[in-house]
Amino acid sequence: MKKQKRITDIIVYIILSLGSILMIGPLLWMISTSLKDKTGVFALPPQWIPDPIQFEAYTKLFQLDTLGYGIKNTIIVSLSVTIVGTITSSMAAFAFAKLRMPFKDWVFLILLASIMIPYPIIMIPQFVMFSKIGWVDTLLPLIVPGLFGNITMIFFLRQYLANVPYSLIEAAKVDGAGYLQIFFKLIFPVIRPAVAAQFILWFMGVWNDYLAPLIYLNSPEKQTLQVVIANLKATYAIQTDYPLIMAGSVVSLLPVLIVFLIFQKQIIESVALSGVKG
Amino acid sequence: MAVQKIIGGVLIMKKLNLLLAILLVSSMFLGACSSKSSGNSDEKEITFMFRGGEDEKTAYTAAIKKFEEQHEGVKVKIINTDADQYSTKLSAAVSGGNVPDVFYLDSGSIANYVDNGIIRDITEDVEKADFDLNSLWQFGVDIYRYDGETAGKGALYGLPKDVGPFALGYNKDMFEKAGIPAPDKDKAYTWDEFLKVSQELTQDTDGDGEVDQWASGFNATWSLQSFAYSNGASFLNEAGDKVTVDTPEFAKSLQFFSDLSNKYNTTPNSSQSETLDTYQRWMNGELAFFPVGPWDMSAYAKLDFEYDLMPWPSGDAGKSVAYVGSLGLVVSEMTQNPDLATELAIYLSADEEAQQTLLDAQVQIPNLVDMAEEWASDTESVPNNKQEFLDIVQDYGVPYPTFATYNSQWLDEFWTNITPVVQGKKTAEEYLKEIQPKMQKLLDEANEQAKMSK
């Protein structure tokens, strides 16, 4: 048995390695481009290893006065949305999955409808709305909607909670626990892997969001990182300093990578259901 | 006991909601405050929105600083946006009532924006500012005129940010090596001559049995107009209400264009080449002819070979035609400071130092005629024939066909479905006959919408 497992392991290992070459391609390409000079970008056949290698793009990047603002603002937006939003989403997911409420499933379906509306079409009305209350050129339109929860996360947690039996909750209720206690002490630890997975994805989504910051933010001090990078594009595509843009993209993906590394451990720590006592 | 605890839970829940509500309200106040703290009430502020890279930003920042120095108590807020989504942001700003005081607008949208009451008639303001319009390219100025019916004449609604002549370039070294005399810079090739030279230049230079050098690799979207118009054809009639692509002259030009690839094999591949593909071949010295815009000069300066400019080949009409694009600077109708805003536009369009900076960075040719002519008189540096750019702007350049129409949908239809022709699978005549009614329908729609706006 063990030998069979080993052979399978080796085969799996080989396949995974081949696949990872494919996966890591764009990152290598991004790094490679960021080390080229402006014209080397368009060379055919494309060079993987730039000749010459130069860090000019990075020096230029860090001399940008907007970079600091970009990083700061993006951190503010990403963290506030994901942290508060995770709490509101988890609680709502708990309610949808395990609590009794009239018309619960219909409410859920209607909330789900919010992601069925194509974004381009609510983009402008939303903008008009925020404009009327004077939130243009502030970070608020980017933060406030997210604080109320993320239906995708709610959906996923609801599905995940399907594997948690009622008996657990009933037992807790019998012991006299309040719903909030049940939620924080019982449910939240159980759904930790799911929350971690969704947190990573949501954080990344907000971090990489580009369209909303683009239309709402004007002043350089308010810009987020993705917009700062996108603004480096020149009027005529040919003149765009691609190494600079790639350098910016590489720098911008580092925090997301760090969040991923931290949180993926949360996913992995096995939360054996059998370990949960009533 | 159990009941008490549960009630406690609900109470806590309510507190949390209250907290959230307080957070929300206070952030709203913070938000409101930050948007109003734009300086003291004595200071006037004008917003300028544009899109551009570092070079353009540097040039305009300097011009703006000068502008601020000359006007005490005036601050200019610069909004820089991504080039690709500029129109989206502008659209959002217009809908939300946040139109910047001065901003970029492409020449084709002028009529539309005027009809919707978004941009301002600056004819008088320009006169008041005591600015000589003749120092700018007439083409660049006229393209921003509109009399309510026809674009190109009437009141002035904008100033050129730049004019972009789309010239034709050739690989000088390649011609020398092949022993062919360089193209005449004043007299355009006829199509026969162009074809002959193209065939001569398409060869296998290293004797390995495979062709590795071609004459050209044009992208129809940008180059077809030159072929068609110089053959006496056009996309639209004068009045702008009929699509005229189903003429024999047009068919001949489109067929010739397609034949260059499919019949005469003077281009790298018979399938429609993506622009970047032939662009790279040109950069590698594999193509004889390739379009050159002023924005290309900085990249082309690093080429291994010497290049120069020439007139586009001309069809039966006997004269070259080339396309000139333009991006404009317009003033918002709702601006609180029309005089200042217009003056800022003038600065950005015509300030000598700014133009010189842009020219040095090889971003564009200067808007100022004098400066441009001086620059072109230098025939030593590459490209020698800079005059060609000027000739296009002053002489044989035309705006893009969609310049005078409400939207570009009718023309996009043409490009969307042109692949079979360019791949040689359909004749030009067949295609044009098919596509004309579809284009016409879209043009009619556009014209109707234009009428409704007025």
Next chain:
Amino acid sequence: MASHRCLLLKGVKSMSGINPVVGAKDVKPKKPKKQKSSALYKQEHRVAFLFVLAPVIGFLLFSVYPFAYSIYASFTDWNGLNRMNFIGFDNFVKLFQDPYFYQTLYNTVFYMIGIPIGLGLALLLAIALNRGLRGTTFFRTVYYIPVISSLAAISIMWAWAYNGDFGLVNQVLEIFGVQGPNWLENTSTVKPAIILMAVWKGLGYSMLLYLAAIQSVSKSFYEAADLDGANSFQKFLNITWPMVKPVTFFLVITNIIGGFQIFTEINIMTPTGGPEYSAASIVWYVWQKAFKYYQMGYGSAMSLILFIFIFIVTVIQFYLNRKSDYSLD
């Protein structure tokens, strides 16, 4: 097979002391006698209501209002600037006669072929990464990289990879003696090319979620199965697959909803919608109409139709899932 399953369940039940979810209807506590129930239930209702209050408010403010605005807009000739006149059903009549509407709808549905492919690969990947091999963290991170890489870098890379002459894809094909086409310029290859890129890009996302789900499957189930002599395939079919079914359901629904709205990839890989609009998705077409051609009213009408479509498809899926649900809410 059946006997194995019974043994499995029995074994599990006795080991963990809890109700296994697989194959058994999760017992909902019977409604207690009426007198006690009202107060208790009302309490629970209230709590549940408060818990979901935040998303509901957010939904009303940030989704309903703008959507209502755009529904109104779909009955006007709004041009995105200042003009907005009521024109009744004109937009809808026009759109049902618009060949490009049907073309882009077809394209969009075609793109969804990538969903089963992507999910299948992601699940296999998650299982593989759950084996506890050395370097798992490394692999997990690497497979997640496409998800977090900038869209700009990805598109440039893939646009080059699909280049007819120099592209990586065709170079690899040449090794096998196959002459690859100019992927993005050929009407029959442009969609598969984009599907491939989308699958590749979404793999890490789905993998992560499957991983989280697989982690929740107690090892004791597998151990019990081993005791019963089940092989890998049986273990997969009877334990893993049913246990991650909720996640599969989630992924299918969100991928279909998202798939209907695919836009950015199209916009960057084929900015003109591909040859003869063979790559254009419906939201891309909406974008063109709304922002490029100043026909925002028409774009809103198309979006409304699209929304109705997606909603119906989703409701159907929920209904079907209900019927084969392993655990009830």
